[in-house]
Each structure stands twice: as C-alpha cells, then as structure tokens.
Amino acid sequence: MSMETFDVMVIGAGAAGLCAAVQAGRAGAKTVLVEKNGICGGTITMSGVNYPGIFQAWGRQVIGGIGWELVQKTLEEAGWPLPDFREFDAEHHWRNQIRIDAVLFAALADRMLADAGVDVRFHTMLAALKEEDDDWRVTLCGKDGLYEVRAREIVDCTGDANAVHMARYEYRQSNPCQPATYSVYAVGYDFEKLDVKAIRAAFEQAVARGEVKSEDVGWGEGFIGNFLYGKGGNCNHVCGINACDSAGRTRVEIAGRAAMLRIYRFLRRQKGLENLEFIPKGGECGVRETRLIVGDETVTVDDYTSGRIFPEAVCYSFYPIDLHDAEVGLDKRNLTGGVVPTVPRGALIPRNSHRFLAAGRIISSDRLANSALRIQATCMATGQAAGAIAALAAASGKDPREVEFARIRQLLLEHGAILP
Structure with a gap:
C-alpha cells in the first residue's frame, strides 16, 4: 500500500499556520495542515487574544493578504465596522489592534481552508520527522495511534519550533522566557x-x-x-x-x-x-516566547527599529519592542515616526535545512526584535510568505532558498499581500 504524499505539510494552525496552508493550497500545492487542538487560530481562539494586530502603521495599511482577508470577513460577518487605517495611535499601540469574534473567525478559517483544498487534521500531533529520498517521512499521532505520510516541504508553525527540534536544526532558547498569560x-x-x-x-x-x-x-x-x-x-x-x-x-x-x-x-x-x-476566554495559556530558529538571516533589534528593508523582504511588520520581563518589568520602545520594519526570506529558513521553512513567532531574530515580531498580524504575514515559498519549491523541485524571489513576490501580491 502506497504512503499518502503531500506537497506541503504545515504543522500548527495558529495565525501563521492557517495562512501558510491557505496560501499553499491556493497556489495549487497538495497541502495538509496538522493541528494539536480542534480549532484554528492559536492564541486568537485558544488563549483569548482575539484582537490581532497591528495591520497598519503611520496612517496606512502595511500588512494585508490572507490574514487580513480573514479578519475582514470576520468583521463583516459580525456586522462590525472595518477600521480606518488613517486613524493611528502611535503612543497607545494596543488601540490599533482589532477586536474580532473568535468563534466566527475559526468557522470562517475552516471554510477558507476547505475552499483552498487543504486537508485539515485536527487533534493530531507531529511524532517524528526523517528526511528520506529528497522529501520527508513524517510520523503523525492521531487519536487512534501513529501513522506515516510523506511531504515534500515542511513548514513549522508550532510556535515552539517543535518540528525544527525534531529535524535537529539549530534554535535559540531564552532562559527565562517571557511570562505566559492565562486570560x-x-x-x-x-x-x-x-x-x-x-x-x-x-x-x-x-x-x-x-x-x-x-x-x-x-x-x-x-x-x-x-x-x-x-x-x-x-x-x-x-x-x-x-x-x-x-x-x-x-x-x-x-x-x-x-x-x-x-x-x-x-x-x-x-x-x-x-x-x-x-x-x-479560551482555555489555554497564551505563550509569548519559547524557542527561535537560527535562520539563514536573523532580524536584529537594530534591523527592526531602523526599519531596514531587506533585499528579499517578504513582508512588513509593525509593533513596538514589547519585552515582558518578570524581574525588570516591561521593556517597551516605540518605533520612530515613519519606520516600518521588514522580514527577509532568510529569517524563515532554518540554517543548514533542506525543504524546510518556519513562520510565526519562531522566525530567526534576536530576543528584543522577536518581542515585536511575535505579534499576530506579523505571524499571519510570515505564514503566508512561508506557504508561498513552500508551494513554489514543491512545484519547481528547488529548495526554498533557491526559488526565484520575483516568483515569490508575484504569488504573494496575487493573494493580497503588501510588500516592501
């Protein structure tokens, strides 16, 4: 009996993972989305953080694409007004976040995934990864036990770099981590x-x-x-x-x-x-920090706060430096007026990896930069970018770092992304 094979496997259906899976599916890749819980959305649905942001900066929208499309559909379904991105509060950043109905968000995410042809596996966890014959042999754990599938490309959106850890790629781990929150x-x-x-x-x-x-x-x-x-x-x-x-x-x-x-x-x-x-508000603690991958490129706090435009930037990001520290308190640093940081392709690719990407709060960055990059709108944007790269890599037979950047940009723009 032949083993089931996928072009792209996305592990984790939080803000990053669901956008990665939708993008890969819409691009024509045979995609499977693996999620340990019974619902998409991650912290939006499971931890009570149902106010994603920030999609705008300095009076204009800087993050669009699949994540914004889903937020917009959720607001419209509820009959709630869309935000006016010209109204921007640089000092009180939380006022720029957008409250949404988490139940509607999850239901609309289910529909979006189905429309993209994504095979969703809820109540399923990654058990093992092994690179084999130029793709990945993956052991999954469902409610009835273990089973194996194959995947050409892996996208780790677990939030904890669990797939990166199993693949034995390099990662960083803070000690202590930022505190978690039970809402x-x-x-x-x-x-x-x-x-x-x-x-x-x-x-x-x-x-x-x-x-x-x-x-x-x-x-x-x-x-x-x-x-x-x-x-x-x-x-x-x-x-x-x-x-x-x-x-x-x-x-x-x-x-x-x-x-x-x-x-x-x-x-x-x-x-x-x-x-x-x-x-x-959800049932799980919201976790701010665990592991970060060591990628081909690393976003430093200087890169972030200066608004460096990377040559292969796959999205914008916007949020103040926001490090929660149990001893020191809150290290909050607002960005200088007009500055909009960017994220490069290399921050989504673990160093020395093969047919492997990562997105969401685990992207390669130093601790201070990550305290801003971990936010939901940026996770959606990096997830969509990783899904696009994975789909193009699977179709071309190339490694994610070898896919022509112009093709990545074109695919992202076709699906509403806003690029530097």
Missing part, C-alpha cells in the same frame, strides 16, 4: 461601585501573606485595579516556565489556573465582588 473574563460586579483603593491595599496584604502573587494580575500589586476595570483580560503573568514541550506546557497550564484560583478566592472576599465569576 479570563471577570463578570458579576459593577466596577463603579468598588472601593478600588481598599481592594488594592487588601491585595498588597494578601501578597505579603503569600495568599496571592503580585504577578497574578500582571505587573504588580497596583494592577489589581486594572484587572477589575478591564474585566480580567490579557494581564496575568505566569513566570519562570519554558512551555516549548509538553512537560513545560503542562506546568504553565497548571500554574495559570492556580493563579486564577488564587485571584478568585481573594476577590470574592472583597466588598462588591461577592458574585464575581470567571469565564474562560
């Missing part, structure tokens, strides 16, 4: 009726007694008011755990839920919060 909706109270000053003082006392940790609400004791005002959200910090593998992921998930239990027990004792309820 919830906090409901059942009227913020205007709360004595926030008294709650803050009680929280500081609870931290001193060891009942809660200051990072349970983000940046310290004073942020309990922000947690309540924002109805929970993306502010908790789970520190000191690298969630690159299943063991680390297990620890971070347990630690995230333990933090929410501590906060819940404390808040329910406070006046006005007797009916507090936590509603999950």
